[in-house]
Amino acid sequence: MFTDKIELADFDKMEPEYKELLGHVLTIQADCEIGGPHLYVEKMLPAAPTKLDQLIVARTAAEEIDHFRKIARVAGDIGVDVSFVLSQPNEKRFVDAFRGVIDTWEDNAVFGFLIDRVGRYQLEEFFDCSYLPLQRILPDIVMEELGHIEYGFNKTVELIQSGDEGKAKAQKAVDFWYVRALDMFGRAGSKRSERYRYWGLKRRTNEQARQDYQTEVNPILKKIGLTVPDPLKGRRYL
């Protein structure tokens, strides 16, 4: 196991595998950060139920764009240009959950509640990671992601409390996004995941992170009166 901490100035001395893995994970992270606004800005900015919600959609997008900027800077400094993801069509996003368009308010709410939470998990993988410039940008990004998760959760609860129709819409959205959230952790037994851990770039295996997520989310879903979807139904990455 590699336990050193690396600064930008040390990067050139690292083995090719480390450089490749760091560049790869930064590219995916950048794609996920900008992939969110590409899912919801077009339809949800005009369609949010109140003016305040419209402004919060815009603020959320602004924060995600800023997360992209910070990740792109860390990647750019090691020679990895991630700017291509800014114009990448949604269907080519690295992660399935970002391939599409959000066109209902309940999907927007549940996306924040469930998918931004996976985003938080992905970022937490880098806590105490071996690449210090990445570690340094995390606290502000994670704090903002917590705000997105809370907003998504509150909007989901509002829907549930609005009556049977709202609850059914929330459940349908959860059924859709829950399996996508689980898939975002990747395949159990992934060899690449093991190499990330070897180089101190990630802390948990894909399966450990996925199980931690389920342990956190399932009781919340039950508490707000929703049914936890079958964790295997429709899954693509097991």
Add this chain to the structure above:
Amino acid sequence: MPEAAPNTEKLDEHLRVVVQALHAAVKQGIPHVKEPEIVDKAVADCKELLDEIMKGEVKEWLN
């Protein structure tokens, strides 16, 4: 030191400015959500800024 990717600094600066403008527009609107003239202008400003970012025409931004 590794060689930075082209335009790393410029892209960073461009996005920083856009994000600041977005936050300014949001801050302008939030205290006035019941005043259509002000809040609609704030939302329209956000939309204009976001539309530009969503187009992703990086070369145009940097020239």
